[in-house]
Amino acid sequence: MxxxxxxxxxxxxxxxxxxxxxxxxxxxxxxxxxxxxxxxxxxxxxxxxxxxxxxxxxxxxxxxxxxxxxxxxxxxxxxxxxxxxxxxxxxxxxxxxxxxxxxxxxxxxxxxxxxxxxxxxxxxxxxxxxxxxxxxxxxxxLRDWSALTQSRATGLIAEKIPVTGEYEKLAKYRVRNSDLDINQHVNNTKYAQWILDAIPYELHKALRLKSYSVNFLAETHLGDEVQVDRSCSSTSVEIASEGSTAYRGVRLSDGKVLFTALLEWEKHS
CATH class of the missing domain: 3.10.129.10 (Hotdog Thioesterase)
Structure with a gap:
């Protein structure tokens, strides 16, 4: 214990x-x-x-x-x-x-x-x-949590993001030394960076990110080659439009889905 x-x-x-x-x-x-x-x-x-x-x-x-x-x-x-x-x-x-x-x-x-x-x-x-x-x-x-928790809630729910569906390839990355955390796994923030790097810069300039949700499904290690895909069934997010887009990361060596993510965009006010 x-x-x-x-x-x-x-x-x-x-x-x-x-x-x-x-x-x-x-x-x-x-x-x-x-x-x-x-x-x-x-x-x-x-x-x-x-x-x-x-x-x-x-x-x-x-x-x-x-x-x-x-x-x-x-x-x-x-x-x-x-x-x-x-x-x-x-x-x-x-x-x-x-x-x-x-x-x-x-x-x-x-x-x-x-x-x-x-x-x-x-x-x-x-x-x-x-x-x-x-x-x-x-x-x-693990312990008695009663003195360490609060009933206060943000109202947000970290929901399950579906893995199934048709996806298109956006980018491919190989896990580098700088991607690892102290547990020798890819740091959770790096997955978001991979997605952001795979999105056209014109979209970043035209739209404002409203929300980001992610499910971590498997560990990723040094040397793994990861492909970032975008869902073809997501709400269309074109330049000067708005909507949500689903993404996933797949390890190429075994086809394992490592993460799924959902990004919601809106027009700059």
Missing amino acids: FSFHHAQEMTAMEKTQHSLWTEKFHITSLLVNPLGRLGLYGALNLLQETAWMHAEKLGFGMSDMDKDGMFWVLTRQSLRMKTWPRFGENISVQTWLRPPEGAFVAREFALLDSQNNEIGLCTTSWLALDRRTKKILPSQQ
Whole structure:
């Protein structure tokens, strides 16, 4: 059983105080896209950093999990943005855990501008795996979650994105050293970057990304060759139009579908 060393040292009051975690970020030139705003890839990295810091504080971050031969995997994510902050602006990212459902642990996020106005929401679903056997660990066996969760919900649902249907090839990538995370898997943010790189730049200039949802279906490792496909049955997204488009990533060596994603676009206001 996972011992959660640091978490057990915290009092009940400390656990409750840390059930909501906030990280503040300045939108630097390293985070903006060619349009001068925080882009999807940058936003996902800020969410990941906030989740990492909160988990470390609660005692079940990477270092504590590693001590017990376990690790977290992100299974689903759904992000919806009202507005994308510009270069030079300051934002805050709040995160909290919701009561687990079965083996799944839900983590929610709210993105706020410098005036504490909500500019985006995100929900994620996580599983704890045994590092040796890769078996899923039931959340109720990990710890008592009651003092660490909040009933507050974003209202977003990380739904299942269908794999079936007709797709057309967009691009092909080989997993490089810089794509890997600390667990030697492709970092979850890289899948979004692959999709964005496969989309024509004219579309990025003409449309604003409204939402991004992704299902992670299998691990991807160094050297894997991954093809990014676009669904032929998705709502048509042409230049100066709007709608949603489904994507998937397929490992060419065995045809395994690694992820499915859905991006929703709208005209610039």
